[in-house]
Amino acid sequence: xxxxxxxxxxVQAGGSLxxxxxxxxxVNDDYIMSWFRQAPGKDRxxxxxxxxxxxxxADSVKGRFTISKDNAKNTVFLQMNTLKxxxxxxxxxxxxxxTYDAVRNYRLSNSYDSWGQGTLVTVSS
Numbered sequence: 001x002x003x004x005x006x007x008x009x010x011v012q013a014g015g016s017l018x019x020x021x022x023x024x025x026x027v028n029d030d031y032i033m034s035w036f037r038q039a040p041g042k043d044r045x046x047x048x049x050x051x052x053x054x055x056x057x058a059d060s061v062k063g064r065f066t067i068s069k070d071n072a073k074n075t076v077f078l079q080m081n082t083l084k085x086x087x088x089x090x091x092x093x094x095x096x097x098x099t100y101d102a103v104r105n106y107r108l109s110n111s112y113d114s115w116g117q118g119t120l121v122t123v124s125s
Contacts, residue, residue: 008119021093
């Protein structure tokens with residue numbers, strides 16, 4: 001599966017952006033789809049995951065970000081509201097088979113075997 005992320009840009013604090021990630025192949029409920037992010041000088045971190053009908057979020061984005069998935073379009077979205085300067089990062093979408101271990105470890109990057117190229121989100125104060 002190849003992933004193509006888009007939707008990043010420059011936004012003021014308090015604003016919103018919606019990221020999209022289109023998969024080249026079919027990513028049905030057999031896959032976990034997630035977003036990770038990497039701020040300059042920091043390690044990549046988990047942001048949000050979607051598996052079957054459940055969504056999971058990092059504490060830092062909970063209540064502000066919403067992940068959703070459209071199986072018909074092979075696309076996963078990340079709606080980001082009330083953005084903060086600390087949300088500035090390159091955002092990566094990821095896909096992995098929904099195995100037992102992957103569901104338990106959805107926060108770990110090695111649970112995924114397909115990654116998008118990243119889309120930069122910059123939040124100004």
